[in-house]
Amino acid sequence: MSWDSEFAEPIDLPNKLVATTLRQVIAYISELPDAEQNSPEWQNARECVLQAADQVGSIWFARIAIMQALQRDREKVV
Numbered sequence: 685m686s687w688d689s690e691f692a693e694p695i696d697l698p699n700k701l702v703a704t705t706l707r708q709v710i711a712y713i714s715e716l717p718d719a720e721q722n723s724p725e726w727q728n729a730r731e732c733v734l735q736a737a738d739q740v741g742s743i744w745f746a747r748i749a750i751m752q753a754l755q756r757d758r759e760k761v762v
Contacts, residue, residue, distance in 0.1 A: 687737050691747050698754070706737050709750055725753035 687707040695703040703709045710733050713726060720726060732749040735741025 689736065689743055691743060693747075695747065695750055695754075703750075706733050706743070706746065709733055709746070710737075723753070723756065725749075725756040729753040 687705065687710070689706050690704050695709065697703055697712055699712070701708070701712070703712060710730070713721060713730050713733070716726065721730075729746070729749040729752070732741055732746040736743045736746040
């Protein structure tokens with residue numbers, strides 16, 4: 685993989701952009717406020733993206749981690 689590796693499906697980001705590559709997602713994460721970047725969900729997402737770019741992780745796992753981080757503030761249904 686590389687930073688220009690593309691996800692199978694684009695990821696809709698809250699800032700009205702659509703991420704199609706690892707590079708776009710890591711840029712989005714780096715623009716988040718520090719408190720949000722330091723949340724466990726975003727730390728996990730960043731780590732998964734870095735691993736996918738370094739070819740030691742899966743782009744699928746990176747996508748899942750990003751989707752979980754994007755949905756972290758949604759109300760949990762019990």
